[in-house]
Amino acid sequence: MYVAGDVEVVRQSPKVAVVGSRKATTEGLDNAARVTRALVRLDTTVVSGLAAGIDTMAHRSAIKAGGRTFAVIGTGFDRAYPAKNRALQAHLASHFAVVSQFAPGSPVTRANFPQRNRTMALLSDALVIVEAAEKSGTISQAWEALRIGRPVLLLETVAENPALTWPSKMLCYGAEVLRVGHLEAQLREIPWVTACGEPIF
Template sequence: MERKVIEQVVKDLFFSKEAAEYLGISSQRLNQLVHAGQVIPIKKTPAGSLFLRQDLDERKRNLKTIAPELSTDKDHEKIDLNTPFMHEVMNYYTIQSFFNYSDKKTEPIFKELSAEMDMQQKFSKLIEKVSDRLKLNENDLQKAYRKVVKGFQSLSKGDMIIKKGMKDYPKLLAMTDEAPPYLFLRGNISLLKEKIVSVVGSRGASEDGLKKAHRLARHLGNAGIVVASGLARGVDTAAHRAAIEYHYPTIAVLGTPITRAYPKENEQLQRIISQEGLVVSQFPPSSQVQRWFFPMRNAVMSGISLATAIVEAGETSGALKQADYALKQKRLVFIPQSALDNKNISWPKKYIKREGASKFTRIEDLFVALEQAKIIPTIEEQMSLIDEGTEKVYVHQFK
């Protein structure tokens, strides 16, 4: 390796004290962030830890862009936490906090505990048994539980929590390996029973990409399809705004709790969607936002959808993570011909070879595929709903 390359690599590495100074926090606070999984060192030894500049920069961005908590009305009524079901939910997330927010690790443990004791009791009645069973300190358990309760107190009376297995839990999602045990909802829950198509793409989309996302969401809404997206900057925002603008329902699937807004500038949009559409999250209001939450939400977004359309995406876009989940879940994935023609990216050609992925040149092509999959009525039926002026846009070349 050349010396210049080595020097550049070294510049991007920080010892603990340097990392703390770079973030503008104390070394003690840095250790807390590491313990919570919010900052992950690339190497950890008894002599010290090494941090990568890129990871520290991401932590800085999150601090700047995630709103502390969505503001609420003065007459805000809190959700009733004193019910058997709510005890179960809070007990689950108290235990989950000791397993790095992992449902895969927590679910089997919680199932075992439920077989041994009534997990719908107040945690104070269970803490001794849980402590003994999981070999966890009672004080630590109590502290974790108080944090969960504090987070849940930020939920509004109208917020909903549904459990996998309940009738309102999305059937398509329930059939996937990635289905979370609980979903937190704010808005019109009946939208989960409608036909849903996700529109996703780059946060840094071009002006042309934003227009395409807007147009596609508009026509999906006109065809009776509920548009889902992730409320991120760029394509997601354009898709949501199109649905709102034309008074079509839309679903925002968040990588944060429903009580938080990311990015900050979409706080008002999130509030509008919660009033006119639906906001969905698999993350409890007590959780600290982790970077891996965002790709996790892509699995849920794909899981509630019949298909995913990628409008514009780079080689490392989170939209490709959703495409992976969609194909794994046997969903349709649509890729525009313009992406296949782009010589600067290679992912479209890789995906188009996979079963379930299709290209489209015009919006009409995508609708034909949706028709063939029996997701929407025939094109003739759809065209009869569109006036002459709109029809010209409907068949516009999607390039």
């Protein structure tokens, strides 16, 4: 595992992953910002994957709100994906942290990102899905989080979307619905269990 920046940002709990669609809607981006600001107010580190869409909004909103955030990326530190997030990646490495399981110079393949998602689930104390389509890679991350006992919260706009079939299955296995009007109250009730020190592989 490679860490660029302050490893204590990665170690410090509580920390919650805020993730979702790369092709986010305006509503999704707004909700990502709301969730992130609520977490910052609760002195919680925001974790995400530096992807376009929801991930980028989560990182930027945490920074803007004066909170802590770090990225778990699917490339080596010599790459930025997407390339337009190169400056954001550099900022996170300089002021917070960027984590990767891939050595610099490693090839970038489609398999990298499911592996990255699993690592993010392991490093986070809980997971919030803001927006995700029927075949989103975010879904595999949520299943992994549930498998290892992490709380998973689906924003109500996802959980109650009639066009999606996966949320109902996930709710049956222990995921919970996160209400936009009760963000802080619900997030405050997450049973914080530190992920630090657990085996990653």
